[in-house]
Amino acid sequence: MGKKLNFLLMCGLGLAAASTAKASGYQLNEYSVTNLGRAFAGVGVVGDDYSAIAFNPAGMTLKGSGGQLGVSVVEMNSDTRGKLNLNGGGVIGDSPKGRLRLYKVLPHGFGQYKINDKAYVGLGVYSPFGLASKYNAYWFGANHGIRTELEVVDVAASFAYKFTNQWSAGGAVIYRYVHGNLINTPSPLFPKSRNQMDLDGWGWAYNFGVMYEPVQDTRFGVAYRLNSGHTVKGKHKIKKLNPAVNGAYPAETTMTLPNQLTLSAYHKLNSKFGLSGTARWTKWDVFDDFVLHSQYNGGTTEIIPENWKNVWTFSAGVDYYYSPEWTFRFGVSTDPTPIKSPEFRTARIPDADRTWTTLGVSYKYNNMTFDVGYAHLFMKTAEIRNRNAVTTLNAKAVGLSNMYAIQFQYDF
Numbered sequence: 001m002g003k004k005l006n007f008l009l010m011c012g013l014g015l016a017a018a019s020t021a022k023a024s025g026y027q028l029n030e031y032s033v034t035n036l037g038r039a040f041a042g043v044g045v046v047g048d049d050y051s052a053i054a055f056n057p058a059g060m061t062l063k064g065s066g067g068q069l070g071v072s073v074v075e076m077n078s079d080t081r082g083k084l085n086l087n088g089g090g091v092i093g094d095s096p097k098g099r100l101r102l103y104k105v106l107p108h109g110f111g112q113y114k115i116n117d118k119a120y121v122g123l124g125v126y127s128p129f130g131l132a133s134k135y136n137a138y139w140f141g142a143n144h145g146i147r148t149e150l151e152v153v154d155v156a157a158s159f160a161y162k163f164t165n166q167w168s169a170g171g172a173v174i175y176r177y178v179h180g181n182l183i184n185t186p187s188p189l190f191p192k193s194r195n196q197m198d199l200d201g202w203g204w205a206y207n208f209g210v211m212y213e214p215v216q217d218t219r220f221g222v223a224y225r226l227n228s229g230h231t232v233k234g235k236h237k238i239k240k241l242n243p244a245v246n247g248a249y250p251a252e253t254t255m256t257l258p259n260q261l262t263l264s265a266y267h268k269l270n271s272k273f274g275l276s277g278t279a280r281w282t283k284w285d286v287f288d289d290f291v292l293h294s295q296y297n298g299g300t301t302e303i304i305p306e307n308w309k310n311v312w313t314f315s316a317g318v319d320y321y322y323s324p325e326w327t328f329r330f331g332v333s334t335d336p337t338p339i340k341s342p343e344f345r346t347a348r349i350p351d352a353d354r355t356w357t358t359l360g361v362s363y364k365y366n367n368m369t370f371d372v373g374y375a376h377l378f379m380k381t382a383e384i385r386n387r388n389a390v391t392t393l394n395a396k397a398v399g400l401s402n403m404y405a406i407q408f409q410y411d412f
Contacts, residue, residue, distance in 0.1 A: 028106070028129055030072040030405065037331065037361065041277050044056025047062025049409055051126075057160050058209040060168075063114075063411075064411060066111070067111030068408060073403070073405070075403070080141065082384070083394050086188075087389075096140065098140070099135065100350075104132055106127055120159070120162075123155075128154055131348075134146070134147045146185065151177075152178050155174065174207065179199070180197065182197040197292060201231055209222065217266075221263070224261050230254070230257070235248045258282050263278065277314075278314070287306045317332075328361050332357055332358070342383040345382060347397075350397040352379050356376075370407070375403040381396050
């Protein structure tokens with residue numbers, strides 16, 4: 001976290017990023033409070049905040065010079081009940097239950113400058129992927145996970161060009177930071193022992209977009225974010241297991257963050273109502289196996305099968321323009337999990353299908369806009385039948401999530 005914060009301070013933005021447990025897979029969208037209000041429908045083409053830099057850079061041409069700062073707070077509650085079985089043997093644990101209680105803060109910021117009527121440049125700092133799960137230290141599934149964190153921070157430099165009144169295009173070059181922290185007990189026979197991986201690294205990613213406006217206030221956008229490969233390195237720590245092996249060992253893993261295609265549309269019906277929609281495809285099948293390499297015990301490799309599938313997420317939103325100062329929003333979204341079956345669902349990512357319902361409001365005063373957003377996620381029960389080298393976790397996770405967010409915009 002220190003490296004990340006120092007880098008952002010050098011950029012002059014003073015932002016940090018955190019991650020949360022409940023996006024589709026480990027995907028995050030919570031870097032626009034305005035879009036949260038409409039369940040991220042119409043991202044990049046509505047033109048009422050500066051987050052197009054992240055969603056579809058072509059949409060930068062809908063705003064002039066300005067910027068925004070926002071923060072989202074994610075509340076996650078989940079209970080996991082079931083049994084831990086020794087592979088080839090009987091039950092070795094069924095209590096205490098796994099309790100996951102999280103409050104995560106996700107800051108985000110964007111700024112752009114209108115060079116002329118055609119060209120725009122921008123900079124954004126946000127978190128497009130991440131997850132966090134933290135169970136009580138001695139729950140029955142501690143062999144499968146106690147704490148898991150994945151933090152991904154994008155520093156995106158973007159450019160957009162308006163070719164005609166109808167067509168715009170844009171792109172972003174992204175310097176991406178990845179940090180992972182994994183903790184579990186290596187043996188259920190030694191409940192105080194700890195197996196910990198702490199890894200990080202930097203890499204590059206790219207995002208491109210096109211926007212078409214056939215008539216005024218009717219817009220369509222297509223954006224494509226390329227996948228990015230990252231090698232992250234750090235330490236593998238063994239604690240309180242055996243004096244002969246306790247210690248810190250060099251470790252690394254290589255991971256690929258997925259491609260993503262986003263199709264968005266917006267139509268202003270009249271002076272009072274606007275409709276928006278988004279269909280987003282994520283190529284999650286790049287997350288096939290999670291492979292960890294460590295110099296522990298002379299060199300070991302742990303392979304965790306994931307076998308995820310590609311998914312489509314759909315969202316729809318309504319904007320109600322009550323007055324020049326006040327805008328109210330409502331949105332719904334279906335957000336399926338990429339996990340194929342309970343055998344591939346882990347305690348680290350107890351992901352399940354969910355439905356979003358969201359509300360938002362904006363208040364505009366002169367060249368300032370204040371945004372507030374709220375989302376509630378209805379989540380299906382996540383069934384887990386996951387096997388590792390030592391044990392099999394048979395459990396069910398029941399959870400819910402709420403999001404609260406505020407944002408400030410300033411138009412120069």
